[in-house]
Amino acid sequence: MEIDVANLEIEMNRGFLQILVLLALEQKMYGYKMIKYYEQHGYTVEENTLYPILRRLEKNGLIKSEWDVSGDRPKKFYHITALGRLVRKKALAIWGEQNDMLKNIMEVNSHVSKS
Amino acid sequence: MYQNLEDYLNEISHYLAVKEGSGEILSEIRSHILEKTEEKFGSVTEEEVGKVILTYGLPRQVAAKYLDDVEIVSPALKRYLFFYTGILFFCHSAMASLAYLLKISMLSFPFLYIPSMDVWQFLAYLPMAFVYDLGLVVIVLYFVTQRNNETRLPWPKLFSIRTSQNGLKKPKVAFLIFILLAFTTLLYFFIRYGAIFFVSMNDPAHPVPLFGPDASTYFSILFLSMLACEAAGYALRFINLSRWLDLIRVSVILFLLQFVWNAPMKVDFPKIHGVDVQFTAMIFLLIFTIHIAFRFLKNLISIIHK
Numbered sequence: 323m324e325i326d327v328a329n330l331e332i333e334m335n336r337g338f339l340q341i342l343v344l345l346a347l348e349q350k351m352y353g354y355k356m357i358k359y360y361e362q363h364g365y366t367v368e369e370n371t372l373y374p375i376l377r378r379l380e381k382n383g384l385i386k387s388e389w390d391v392s393g394d395r396p397k398k399f400y401h402i403t404a405l406g407r408l409v410r411k412k413a414l415a416i417w418g419e420q421n422d423m424l425k426n427i428m429e430v431n432s433h434v435s436k437s
Numbered sequence: 438m439y440q441n442l443e444d445y446l447n448e449i450s451h452y453l454a455v456k457e458g459s460g461e462i463l464s465e466i467r468s469h470i471l472e473k474t475e476e477k478f479g480s481v482t483e484e485e486v487g488k489v490i491l492t493y494g495l496p497r498q499v500a501a502k503y504l505d506d507v508e509i510v511s512p513a514l515k516r517y518l519f520f521y522t523g524i525l526f527f528c529h530s531a532m533a534s535l536a537y538l539l540k541i542s543m544l545s546f547p548f549l550y551i552p553s554m555d556v557w558q559f560l561a562y563l564p565m566a567f568v569y570d571l572g573l574v575v576i577v578l579y580f581v582t583q584r585n586n587e588t589r590l591p592w593p594k595l596f597s598i599r600t601s602q603n604g605l606k607k608p609k610v611a612f613l614i615f616i617l618l619a620f621t622t623l624l625y626f627f628i629r630y631g632a633i634f635f636v637s638m639n640d641p642a643h644p645v646p647l648f649g650p651d652a653s654t655y656f657s658i659l660f661l662s663m664l665a666c667e668a669a670g671y672a673l674r675f676i677n678l679s680r681w682l683d684l685i686r687v688s689v690i691l692f693l694l695q696f697v698w699n700a701p702m703k704v705d706f707p708k709i710h711g712v713d714v715q716f717t718a719m720i721f722l723l724i725f726t727i728h729i730a731f732r733f734l735k736n737l738i739s740i741i742h743k
Contacts, residue, residue, distance in 0.1 A: 353465060354472045369469055370494045374502040377462065395472070398465050 339367060339375055341417060344410040347385055347402040356400075376400055384409055439486045442470060445496060452500035462503060466493070510575060511582040517590055518574055523610040525570040530618055533562055538625070547573060556641040563618075605683070608674040616668040623661060633657045636707060647714070652704045659697055663690045684736040690729050697722065 342365070346356055353373055360367050379385045384406035390397050402410070446463045453459045470489050471481060478485040493499065510518060529548050536543055537559040542552045548569075554562055581588050623633045632646035632653035646653045670686030706715035 352468075354469050368494075369473075370499045370502055373462070373465060373469075377458070377503060395468050396464065397468055397472075398461070 335371075337413075339371070340379065341410065341413050342367075343372075343375060343379060344384065344402055344406055344413070347400050347406070350399045350401045352390075352397040352399050379406070439471075439481075439483050441483055441487050441490065442467060445490050445493075448496035449500050452497050453503060454500075455503055466499070508582055510578045514578045514582060514590070517592075518571075518578055520592070520610055521574045521577075522567075522571045523614050525574060526567050527614050527617070529566045529570055530563060530614075533559060533566060534621065534625075605674075605678045605680065607678070608671060613668070613671055613675075616664065616671060620661070620664045620668050623657075623664065627657050627661060631657070633660060647707070648704055651702050652700070655700060655702065656697065659693050663693050666690055666693070680736050680739050684733070684740060687729055687733045687736060691726075691733055694726055694729060698726075 342360065343356070346359055351359065353369065353376065357367055357369060357372060376385065376387075380387055380400070383403060385400050386403050387398050387400045390399055446467060449466065450459060450463055453462065455462070470486060470493060474481050474485050474489045477489065525547075532543065532545060532548060533551055533554070535541075536551045537554045537556070540553050542550065544550055548566075551562075552558075581590065626633050626635075630644055630646065631650065632644075632648070634647035634653065634656065636645040636647050648656065666686060666689045670682060673682050704715075706713075706718065708714065
């Protein structure tokens with residue numbers, strides 16, 4: 323049963339993490355800093371999950387990256403693009419609608435179980 | 438430069454089959470691991486880097502996360518893989534059988550060259566043919582997957598698998614092909630040698646039958662009839678999945694089995710390398726009869742129960 327829950331969480335996180343990345347990248351950040359940023363907000367994301375998502379979003383033109391080689395070691399900074407903002411707006415709208423729908427169904431269910 | 442980190446990245450790059458940007462991916466992982474090590478331990482040594490590497494994940498798993506959208510054959514085409522391979526292998530086997538029976542070699546598409554073979558070469562040829570057919574289908578499906586459009590591949594209606602409403606398993610093309618091949622091979626043996634049970638086939642031109650001529654003909658015809666009945670019944674499942682058809686099939690086999698148990702002639706079994714062939718044959722026959730009887734009862738009970 324535990325395994326099923328873990329799989330479910332992975333499936334649900336797939337879309338959620340993309341929205342989260344698009345939200346965080348309103349300011350320029352590199353991968354490690356993003357992980358710390360999410361931890362400050364109470365969300366843990368594995369590094370080997372985050373980087374492939376960043377790559378996929380960049381491939382789709384939703385974020386852009388550039389290497390900063392001025393420090394001790396090179397860092398790849400990411401930031402959101404105009405297309406990314408548009409997609410983020412739509413994704414948040416979908417997420418909001420789904421959330422409302424879930425609340426409605428749960429409310430109906432609670433009435434049914436009471437009666 | 439940290440050797441364990443470079444080894445780790447090398448291992449990842451081995452599995453990282455992306456079209457472009459693998460260097461960037463590795464640089465990013467390198468930068469991440471070094472920064473994490475520094476923050477966690479305050480300094481960066483090979484030993485501490487090793488500890489962080491352990492938490493990053495196994496190289497193959499790390500690489501796999503970048504390959505989500507890279508497919509060799511789309512999962513949606515998986516059923517075509519087995520189905521097409523089955524059809525191709527059936528045709529290939531039939532042509533190989535012809536090459537063997539007629540003692541000819543042939544050039545044909547898509548099987549290229551099928552040589553003239555003796556019985557052992559023919560038996561060795563079949564598994565190789567299967568691997569070749571499977572590979573050929575994979576190549577076709579690979580290109581269909583890479584084109585990434587809605588190419589609709591043909592799917593003959595005759596073989597469409599109906600969904601079962603009565604708890605019966607859906608038939609499998611591969612199994613039908615297997616039964617047909619077994620039947621064809623045994624039928625060939627019977628036509629050529631008058632028997633399907635042999636003591637020795639060391640000399641393919643003159644194999645030694647297990648029984649005398651009368652018993653050989655009698656048992657061979659009975660077992661071939663049972664196999665034909667099994668094949669026909671299984672093939673009918675593609676058209677109609679029905680408990681009644683299954684019941685008829687096992688009833689006929691059960692009916693034929695009673696002639697095996699009550700053979701009109703005395704059968705002398707030879708002793709081969711000290712093995713009691715008669716006892717072994719009786720045990721196999723008993724298990725087979727119980728199996729068929731069980732199938733008969735199972736179908737009967739299901740029909741009555743409905």
